[in-house]
Amino acid sequence: MLFLLYLGLKKAMNIKINFENILFLDIETVPENEFYKDLTEEKQELFALKTQYQRKEEFTPEEFYERAGIWAEFGKIVCISVGYFINFKSSDRKFRVTSLFGDEFKILEEFKNLLDKHFNKPQHLLCAHNGKEFDFPFIARRMIVHQIELPEKLNLFGKKPWEVSHLDTMELWKFGDYKHYTSLKLLTSILGIPSPKDDISGSEVGGVFYKEKNLKRIVTYCEKDTIAIAQLLLRFNNEPLIEELNIVHI
Known part of the structure; x- marks a missing residue:
């Protein structure tokens, strides 16, 4: 089993993937x-109880609540940005990015x-940064909360790694x-990728949403992360980075 996991990782880092089959997201x-x-x-x-270990004696639950967005049981999604390549192998390569935002x-x-x-075929892949620990399970959990049937790409029940x-x-x-x-x-810094973190940080999203009520700013931030994730995978595979003029916002 460990050997199979190694082969899967080696394949992903060995340029054996079709970039047009990948949906990048944040x-x-x-x-x-x-x-x-x-x-x-x-609640x-x-x-x-949920945060007792993280809080210890330093914070009360109320003081710690600003961090509640990292748990699917106490948070909600306000934006999902997605991006995908078209004409990847041609001189007219484009990266299209769009966002879903507002009501969860x-x-x-x-x-x-x-x-x-x-993105329902076996060859299709979802790609995110820390996606296996955060983005993918968070989306799936919130779908279950809302009684939305899980799409095949997020339904891991019974699947081998x-x-x-x-x-x-x-x-x-x-x-x-x-x-x-x-x-x-x-990673973007050490790999020479234009940094997406030039406006707000993840810890500030809640304040921007509730106090500033500036969802557009959050969407822009989310899309920049999605583009950066695609850039990372390109660098991992020694592919040229996406030029700004080849990014299409739809």
Whole structure:
């Protein structure tokens, strides 16, 4: 089994993938409610229990609530940005990027329809940075919360590890080192990729959403991350980076 996992990783890093079969994505999440006091008493207790280890004695549950967006049980998705290549092997190569944003149920339904209609074949892959630990499970969990049937690409029940159609640029960079975490910002910096982190950080998304009410700013930030993830995979495979003029926002 370990040998098969090694082969899967080696294949992904060995330029044996068709970039036109990959849907690159990034999500932005916020706490489900703006304020801790808006939670039911039961959910406040559950949040306190869920975060007890992380908080220790340093923060009360209410003080810690601004971080609730990282848990699918207490957060929600406000944007999913996706990107894909067309004419990859030609001189007219383009990278198209678009976003689903606003109401979470609508976002998830539209994302499911996108996967079911256009990325449902065995050769299709989903790619995100830290996607296996965050983006993919977060989307799946929120779909279950909303009673949305999981698309095949997110339904992992009964699948062997090598049957899962997910690429994770952070996992690829680990090269088997499971203790190693590398941020998207760090990787883009050391690999000479234009940094997507020139406006806000993930920890600021909740404030931008609830206080500034500036969803457009979040969408722009999310799309930049999606482009950066595609750039990473190109660099991993010694492919030329995407030029700005070849990025099409739709």
